[in-house]
Amino acid sequence: GENVEQHPSTLSVQEGDSAVIKCTYSDSASNYFPWYKQELGKRPQLIIDIRSNVGEKKDQRIAVTLNKTAKHFSLHITETQPEDSAVYFCAASRGDSSYKLIFGSGTRLLVRP
Amino acid sequence: GAGVSQSPRYKVAKRGQDVALRCDPISGHVSLFWYQQALGQGPEFLTYFQNEAQLDKSGLPSDRFFAERPEGSVSTLKIQRTQQEDSAVYLCASSPLRAWEGQPQHFGDGTRLSIL
Numbered sequence: 001g002e003n004v005e006q007h008p009s010t011l012s013v014q015e016g017d018s019a020v021i022k023c024t025y026s027d028s029a030s031n032y033f034p035w036y037k038q039e040l041g042k043r044p045q046l047i048i049d050i051r052s053n054v055g056e057k058k059d060q061r062i063a064v065t066l067n068k069t070a071k072h073f074s075l076h077i078t079e080t081q082p083e084d085s086a087v088y089f090c091a092a093s094r095g096d097s098s099y100k101l102i103f104g105s106g107t108r109l110l111v112r113p
Numbered sequence: 114g115a116g117v118s119q120s121p122r123y124k125v126a127k128r129g130q131d132v133a134l135r136c137d138p139i140s141g142h143v144s145l146f147w148y149q150q151a152l153g154q155g156p157e158f159l160t161y162f163q164n165e166a167q168l169d170k171s172g173l174p175s176d177r178f179f180a181e182r183p184e185g186s187v188s189t190l191k192i193q194r195t196q197q198e199d200s201a202v203y204l205c206a207s208s209p210l211r212a213w214e215g216q217p218q219h220f221g222d223g224t225r226l227s228i229l
Contacts, residue, residue, distance in 0.1 A: 006155075032215020043117070043220040044156065044204070051215070089155045093215035097169065099144065099208075101218065103155030 006104025029095020117221035136205030144208040
């Protein structure tokens with residue numbers, strides 16, 4: 001079935017460095033790719049999303065890139081801050097029912113002060 | 114309220130008991146979703162409502178799981194004869210439009226269900 005693979009599972013960076021999280025998806029008909037940030041015991045919060053007709057999207061320190069041919073997309077966080085520490089989830093919509101999101105297994109990001 | 118509200122935040126039940134989890138979506142949101150999130154994993158889709166109509170329940174693990182949204186706003190997820198494997202965080206999300214195309218989903222804080 002459709003799946004989304006995410007890596008790395010954990011990522012530790014020094015404050016001010018960049019962080020990159022990568023995801024691959026299997027359903028070539030997927031057309032919507034959101035990223036969520038989840039702090040411990042809190043709700044997943046949408047931080048950025050991209051649709052399949054766009055290759056890159058940026059919002060301040062956060063950017064997402066999409067390569068439809070290779071079926072992978074990445075989250076880039078620049079100038080990381082300790083408050084960026086959280087678990088990040090990528091997701092891809094299913095091609096046959098695009099409201100249905102398939103989530104990756106998450107990346108635990110730790111930003112060291 | 115400004116966001117999706119879920120209650121209770123924590124629920125402990127004995128195996129075999131029935132539980133009911135409530136979701137108050139953002140006012141006016143047409144689409145409502147339920148997800149199950151196991152420890153250390155991403156959310157997994159359970160079911161989708163457009164207004165009061167349950168259009169997709171393909172993710173419900175068994176017939177012990179039942180969801181409703183009778184008036185197109187508040188939704189309840191019910192689990193009958195709970196089992197230990199039902200222990201998880203149950204997340205509710207809502208979107209303002211009909212979800213024919215992928216669109217941002219706004220999540221609640223979830224209900225952490227523990228089955229003893």
